[in-house]
Amino acid sequence: MKIVAQVKLLPVSAYDADALAATLRTCNRAANVASQVAFAKGLKRRNVLQEAVYHRIKADFDLGAQPAVRVVKKVCDAYATVKANVRAGNYGPPGSKSRAWVESKPVVFREDAAQPYDDRILTWNLDARTVSIWTVAGRVKGVPFICSPEAMRLLASRKGESDLVMRDGMFFLYATIDVPEPPVSEPDGFLGVDLGIVNIATTSDGEIMSGRQVNRYRKRRRDLRGKLQKKRTKSAARALKRNRRREARYATQRNHIIAKKLVHTAERTSRAIVLEDLGGIRQRVTAKKDQRARLHSWAFAQLGAFVEYKARRAGVAVVHVDPRNTSRQCSECWHTHRTNRVTQARFACRSCGIVMHADHNGSRNIAHRGEAAWKRGAVNRPRATAR
Structure with missing residues (x-):
């Protein structure tokens, strides 16, 4: 099963904090451009959308190759979530947002929305409790983080993506952990x-x-x-x-x-x-x-x-x-x-x-x-x- 471990980043300077904030703004603006293309042309699959917008968002927003790929995947995941919610009827209470309203508009990302990272653009150093993270201003190395002992134990088996989140001016990383799930016992x-x-x-x-x-x-x-x-x-x-x-x-x-x-x-x-x-x-x-x-x-x-x-x-x-x-x-x-x-x-x-x-x-x-x-x-x- 998958669970999430949260760590709080402690940027060592105002420059690092500004770089992280600028990265979120840039990636989400690029995601909005990709979302408009995906909605207008019906390109909701990752491969076809990446072929249509990859070079454009790299050039227009000065993104690296891997961040551009992550932006495209984020857009496709968002449309997959919308589709699943509409299919399940989870698009708002009666009298608010109808199914037709939800399906008639492209997905819009806030400028401070979370941005996914993979191991190519985010490196963890658990011994030193620091991360090296890609930003639009270059890679920022040695960013300290703090977390609970339970989260630290889970991070040892971390695999896959981590999300950079900004909340109330503070930065967090949400790491996805795949932990072994024990078989369920027959109840007495x-x-x-x-x-x-x-x-x-x-x-x-x-x-x-x-x-x-x-x-x-x-x-x-x-x-x-x-x-x-x-x-x-x-x-x-x-x-x-x-x-x-x-x-x-x-x-x-x-x-x-x-x-x-x-x-x-x-x-x-x-x-x-x-x-x-x-x-x-x-x-x-x-x-x-x-x-x-x-x-x-x-x-x-x-x-x-x-x-x-x-x-x-x-x-x-x-x-x-x-x-x-x-x-x-x-x-x-x-x-x-x-x-x-x-x-x-x-x-x-x-x-x-x-x-x-x-x-x-x-x-x-x-x-x-x-x-x-x-x-x-x-x-x-x-x-x-x-x-």
């Missing part, structure tokens, strides 16, 4: 996980991972943004720029912690993880005005992605099930009625009388559905291996 049980806004995750074991801290933090950030936006001063604008992405980083960290905990529990008990398939839930659910911000900032897809890739690295199976009526169905007698869900936190079955936490009841239903799907063969069953 199923750990149901109910995802929510009030409680981010609740397991069928009864463990509740509350979202109160995250929701309070998000509310504070929204209130702060509102106050700064009303001021409309230069200092307020600087504060907004300084604080942007902080909320997203905080939520991402929480999702990493929760995903790691879920996978560790499943691995320790030899169980599979069962998640709800919540795709399109924002379009299906009607939220009150004061609840819309919480609904649309709910990072359930990110948490699910974190659980999946961590589970794959640990050899833990992941099953997705239909979430309909999991909050209304009794996990003991299977009686389903909307009045069973008394409040957000309380479930009381009208048939058998059992009372429990509503999210715990939902997670138990999810675990039962995952087990049934596994027995029916509705999921890809792994080869059984000794643990």
